[in-house]
Amino acid sequence: MSRYGNQQGHGGGHYAQQTEQTLNDIWPNYLKDGYFDAAQNLRIEYVSREKVERLVQAMCNARIGLTSHQVRRYFGHCRAVETQLRSGNVEWKRVWPLVAKLSISAADGASKQPTPKLPKLFEEFIQRNVDKITSKDDFLRGFLPHFEAVIGFGQAHFKKERN
Numbered sequence: 001m002s003r004y005g006n007q008q009g010h011g012g013g014h015y016a017q018q019t020e021q022t023l024n025d026i027w028p029n030y031l032k033d034g035y036f037d038a039a040q041n042l043r044i045e046y047v048s049r050e051k052v053e054r055l056v057q058a059m060c061n062a063r064i065g066l067t068s069h070q071v072r073r074y075f076g077h078c079r080a081v082e083t084q085l086r087s088g089n090v091e092w093k094r095v096w097p098l099v100a101k102l103s104i105s106a107a108d109g110a111s112k113q114p115t116p117k118l119p120k121l122f123e124e125f126i127q128r129n130v131d132k133i134t135s136k137d138d139f140l141r142g143f144l145p146h147f148e149a150v151i152g153f154g155q156a157h158f159k160k161e162r163n
Contacts, residue, residue, distance in 0.1 A: 047145055052146070056157050071154065086140075099130060
């Protein structure tokens with residue numbers, strides 16, 4: 001699908017035609033086999049600079065670029081869920097709806113009219129991950145380290161908000 005957006009960089013008001021990339025364009029077979037290998041170790045590609053930074057760059061260079069504030073809001077939500085799980089006072093089935101709500105929020109942000117607030121690619125990232133999370137282990141040992149890598153490798157690429 002072809003869209004128009006501001007050209008990245010310091011080119012002023014110049015507009016350039018951009019094609020919105022999908023998760024499959026950037027990372028074919030993303031999460032196809034889950035977070036873990038046969039020995040239940042986190043697959044290295046979900047925390048590797050090569051794979052994760054390419055994904056973050058695409059999210060940040062989309063027509064609606066991802067900002068550090070936006071991604072940190074989602075990550076903060078995940079940290080709150082993590083705190084509940086690690087306290088030992090709550091079962092997975094009690095916090096699972098909080099994890100599933102990430103998809104709702106991302107869909108809403110990417111579909112806002114007249115101007116979306118989130119890149120469609122970030123919505124797709126959240127949705128694909130929520131679809132793969134089926135247990136406490138998936139969330140704590142799979143998704144969270146992967147999302148931490150997105151935050152870490154993204155710092156140089158996230159759009160900066162103006163105060």
